Amino acid sequence: MQSDCIFCKIIQKELPADFLFENENLVVFRDINPKAPVHQLIVPRQHLRSINDITISDGQILTEMIFTAQKMAVKLKIDRSGYKLLFNVEKGGGQVIFHLHLHLLGGWK
Numbered sequence: 880m881q882s883d884c885i886f887c888k889i890i891q892k893e894l895p896a897d898f899l900f901e902n903e904n905l906v907v908f909r910d911i912n913p914k915a916p917v918h919q920l921i922v923p924r925q926h927l928r929s930i931n932d933i934t935i936s937d938g939q940i941l942t943e944m945i946f947t948a949q950k951m952a953v954k955l956k957i958d959r960s961g962y963k964l965l966f967n968v969e970k971g972g973g974q975v976i977f978h979l980h981l982h983l984l985g986g987w988k
C-alpha cells in the first residue's frame with residue numbers, strides 16, 4: 880500500500896470503483912473514463928510502479944493478470960470478436976497512474 884496511490888486506495892476500498900472481479904492477488908474494475916465500449920483495468924494488489932519495476936519474480940502475477948483478462952473477455956463475449964491488452968509504461972508511454980495495471984479494451988462493432 881502506497882498512501883498517495885489512487886489504485887491502492889481503490890483496492891483498500893477507501894475510494895469507490897465498479898469492481899468486476901477480485902481475488903487474493905488482483906482486482907478488476909471498470910475504467911472511470913472508458914476509451915472503448917469495454918474498458919476494464921486488471922490491477923495487482925501489490926503496489927508496483929510500472930513494467931519498468933518488474934523482475935522475473937513477478938512472473939506469476941503478470942501471468943495471472945493476462946489469464947484474468949482472457950477470462951473477463953470470455954465472460955463479456957468479446958473473446959472471439961477480439962480485444963486489446965495494453966500496458967502504458969511511464970509518462971512518455973501514456974501512464975498516468977503509477978500502480979501497475981493492464982487495460983482490457985474491446986467491444987467495438
Ligand code: 5GP
Nearest residue numbers: 885896908909910911912967973974975976
Ligand atoms: P494509464 O494511463 O495510467 O495506463 O491508465 C490509467 C487509467 O485509469 C485511465 O484509463 C483512467 O481513465 C483510469 N482512472 C484514473 N483514475 C481512476 C479512478 O479513480 N477510478 C477508475 N475506475 N479509473 C481511473
Ligand code: ZN
Nearest residue numbers: 884887926978
Ligand atoms: Zn498503488
